[in-house]
Amino acid sequence: MHRHTRRSMITALLASSFALSGAVALAPSAGAAVPTASCTVTPNANGTSVTIRGEGFTAPRNLNDGESTVPLSVDANGNFQVTRFQKNVDYTVLAVNEDQNFTFVNCKVVKADDSTGTTTGHNPRDDRRGYGDGYRAGRSAGQKSCDETPTPDKSGQQHSDAYWKAWQRGADAGFNQICNSRNGG
Structure with missing residues (x-):
């Protein structure tokens, strides 16, 4: 009986150590940000x-609509945008x-604002990224000259309205920080 109990304990310890080592290997390191992937579907204003x-996302990726699968063009930043009918x-x-x-990610439908066609969904990641990019641009513009506030160059860049609004707030904050300190304010 004693020998059977010892074997049972050793077997249980080995099994739990294997289970724990697998869990530790799969868990992100402490303080590491867990990346996320997201997908949104926005109807245009006229439907x-x-x-x-x-x-x-990491490339390569496919888009599936339940009947067909087509390749997506994912850029170096992990973003894509397509229009479908x-x-x-x-x-x-x-x-x-x-x-x-992210073997598969279901796309979430967000509503469009009927008057402008812009999304009313809120994406905190767009806010953070837009604010940070704008803040850096505002500080850079303020270091060059405090005569002209920065404006975003939207040509060729596909970002949400939330990104651009946050970009402008960040640019204003960065610009004001540099120019107010320069002017003693």
């Missing part, structure tokens, strides 16, 4: 199409390679 945007379907972003994180 004829939808814009599908994603961020936080199938409005009332569920879109899913699929991994192409087995070792990619």
Whole structure:
């Protein structure tokens, strides 16, 4: 009986150590940010199409609409944007390679503002990124001259309205910090 108990304990200890070592290997290190991937579907104001945007993805990726799968063009920052005419379907972003994180991500539908066609959904990540980019641009502009406040160059850049609003707030804050300290204020 004593020998059986000892074997049971050793077996249990070995099993738990294997289980714990696997959990530790899968857990992110302390303080490490866990990256996320997201996808949104925004109907345009007149209801004829939808814009599908994603961020936080690694290439290659496919977009599935329940009937067909097409390749996505994911940029170096992990973003993509496509317009589709199938409005009332569920879109899913699929991994192409087995070792990619976020094997599949279901796209979330956000409402469009009828008057402007802009999204009313709120994305805190766009706020943070926009504010940070704007803040750096504002400080840079203030270091060059306090005569002209910075404005965003939106040509060729696909960002949400939340990003651009946060960019302007950040730019104003960075610009004011430099120019107010220069002017003694």
